[in-house]
Amino acid sequence: MRDPNNRQPVRRVVICGGGTAGWMAAAGISKVLGKLLDIKLIESEEIGTVGVGEATIPTLMNFHNVLEINEQEFMAETQATFKLGISFESWRNVKQDYIHSFGITGTDHWTAGFQHFWHKGVERGVASDYGDYCLELKASMENRFAHLPNNGMNYAYHLDASRYAKYLRRLSEPRGVQRIEGKIVSYAKHPNGDVRSVTLASGQEIEGDLFIDCTGFRALLIGEAMQEDVEDWSQWLFCDRAIAVQTTSVGDAVPLTRSMAHQAGWQWRIPLQHRVGNGIVYSSRYLDDDAARKQLLANVEGKTLIEPRVIKFQPCQRRNTWKGNVVAIGLSSGFLEPIESTSIHLIQRSVIRLMQSFPSDGIQQADIDEYNAQCNREIDHIRDFIILHYHVNNRTDSQFWIDAREMSIPDSLKHRIDLFKETGRVFRIPNELFAENSWIQVMLGQGIMPKSHHQTADLMGDEELKAFLGSIKGRIDRTVVQLPTHQAYVERYCGRP
Ligand code: FAD
Numbered sequence: 001m002r003d004p005n006n007r008q009p010v011r012r013v014v015i016c017g018g019g020t021a022g023w024m025a026a027a028g029i030s031k032v033l034g035k036l037l038d039i040k041l042i043e044s045e046e047i048g049t050v051g052v053g054e055a056t057i058p059t060l061m062n063f064h065n066v067l068e069i070n071e072q073e074f075m076a077e078t079q080a081t082f083k084l085g086i087s088f089e090s091w092r093n094v095k096q097d098y099i100h101s102f103g104i105t106g107t108d109h110w111t112a113g114f115q116h117f118w119h120k121g122v123e124r125g126v127a128s129d130y131g132d133y134c135l136e137l138k139a140s141m142e143n144r145f146a147h148l149p150n151n152g153m154n155y156a157y158h159l160d161a162s163r164y165a166k167y168l169r170r171l172s173e174p175r176g177v178q179r180i181e182g183k184i185v186s187y188a189k190h191p192n193g194d195v196r197s198v199t200l201a202s203g204q205e206i207e208g209d210l211f212i213d214c215t216g217f218r219a220l221l222i223g224e225a226m227q228e229d230v231e232d233w234s235q236w237l238f239c240d241r242a243i244a245v246q247t248t249s250v251g252d253a254v255p256l257t258r259s260m261a262h263q264a265g266w267q268w269r270i271p272l273q274h275r276v277g278n279g280i281v282y283s284s285r286y287l288d289d290d291a292a293r294k295q296l297l298a299n300v301e302g303k304t305l306i307e308p309r310v311i312k313f314q315p316c317q318r319r320n321t322w323k324g325n326v327v328a329i330g331l332s333s334g335f336l337e338p339i340e341s342t343s344i345h346l347i348q349r350s351v352i353r354l355m356q357s358f359p360s361d362g363i364q365q366a367d368i369d370e371y372n373a374q375c376n377r378e379i380d381h382i383r384d385f386i387i388l389h390y391h392v393n394n395r396t397d398s399q400f401w402i403d404a405r406e407m408s409i410p411d412s413l414k415h416r417i418d419l420f421k422e423t424g425r426v427f428r429i430p431n432e433l434f435a436e437n438s439w440i441q442v443m444l445g446q447g448i449m450p451k452s453h454h455q456t457a458d459l460m461g462d463e464e465l466k467a468f469l470g471s472i473k474g475r476i477d478r479t480v481v482q483l484p485t486h487q488a489y490v491e492r493y494c495g496r497p
Pocket residue numbers: 016017018019020021022042043044045047048049050051052053054055056161182183184185214215216217218220242243244279311313329330331332338341342343344345347
């Protein structure tokens with residue numbers, strides 16, 4: 001517990017690490033509080049960055065709004081493409097695919113969600129696929145995209161992670177962030193346990209009031225200096241390795257992240273303007289590195305541009321990502337595999353949260369406790385959502401999928417699945433990332449069909465229900481057909497690569 005009378009103002013912020021997390025933190029803090037602070041960022045070219053993390057979700061837009069980023073400039077600089085959702089291939093069962101898209105499906109209704117009307121429609125034989133009632137999903141299937149008025153199309157980006165860090169650096173330095181090249185080799189502490197300074201291999205010592213640990217999986221300050229342990233989640237999430245490789249583009253970029261399940265995990269494909277990012281995620285208990293590498297390379301298109309490399313990870317979270325005067329952001333805070341592209345989202349949430357609670361007049365334990373409680377609530381919901389993808393499956397072709405189906409799951413997730421199965425109901429918990437439509441798309445996609453629906457849907461007659469569903473589908477079909485192809489739109493919007 002901190003001394004409540006110690007009100008040492010926070011003026012010197014030291015960001016350790018310059019990957020996506022470090023530069024997002026630098027860009028955010030310098031934009032909002034830059035004039036009041038002395039901000040230093042230390043990164044080591046010799047160590048480099050993890051070099052993956054290229055699929056995002058629409059919440060990134062909020063962060064870009066804070067930074068006043070010009071979208072066309074950002075897309076050109078990071079060779080980004082648009083993303084409308086994720087295509088989950090063979091997750092439910094081999095060769096059974098579905099899309100988890102952004103946006104909403106159908107319309108809102110204050111008593112019952114659209115899924116209840118759709119369910120009634122299926123029962124009466126007047127409804128088609130659930131996805132037919134979602135604009136973003138249909139556009140992604142047709143490989144089409146355009147900005148629509150009134151934010152009519154919900155989207156995110158695929159981006160080149162290393163270009164993104166460089167782009168954010170260019171925004172941050174003019175706002176006063178001082179970048180220091182060098183490798184941190186040691187740290188010194190105050191008697192109360194706070195970090196006083198870090199020392200580089202060159203001998204330079206850098207003091208600070210607040211340290212932001214963005215050193216990636218190394219977790220130099222939060223793990224080593226502050227000895228904050230992780231909560232391990234590998235009983236639910238078996239994957240602990242990834243191999244990433246970049247390839248040349250073959251054909252048009254699609255506005256979808258592809259997530260292709262295999263016998264012991266899954267493989268991603270992320271199309272950018274100038275290349276494609278690929279990677280295989282797997283459990284070392286079920287698949288060895290050589291077999292995974294072969295499997296990855298057998299399932300990529302185009303020429304490989306880099307040597308594939310193995311990345312080891314542990315599915316986990318630190319319960320205190322803020323401890324003393326150290327705040328861990330990015331991979332140093334924990335890691336959930338990128339099935340739903342949530343890591344960059346969590347980085348921007350942490351940066352925004354830290355700015356909201358910024359301890360200008362001194363670090364208070366109450367601020368720390370609130371920050372950590374908010375982070376924990378947020379991550380627990382995401383963890384459940386990710387486990388759902390593995391647990392609800394019909395695959396019988398490998399022990400990995402059988403074990404995932406048979407494992408016991410967190411009570412919070414079990415409750416959601418049971419509720420949906422029995423009643424078709426889903427409720428979003430306040431401040432949780434994934435809204436009802438995401439849970440519904442994934443639960444239906446993984447093969448859960450509710451046993452019943454809300455009675456309000458029964459009040460509609462056959463013709464009324466048919467007309468209601470038909471009008472939504474018709475409006476979407478008419479919109480999609482008028483959209484340009486995603487590739488043509490990106491070329492026009494960003495200039496041909
Ligand atoms: P890093 O990129 O590893 O950066 C660490 C920084 O710390 C580097 O600059 C390094 O030089 C520096 N550093 C380390 N030690 C020292 C030292 N001693 N001295 C000085 N500097 C030091 N997220 C998504 O949102 N979408 C995705 O699609 C996605 N895919 C992923 C796929 C895989 C396989 C993995 C592992 C992660 C993925 N992520 C994804 C997560 C995403 O990659 C990270 O959240 C993001 O890149 C942030 O990483 P980071 O900045 O925390 O760490």
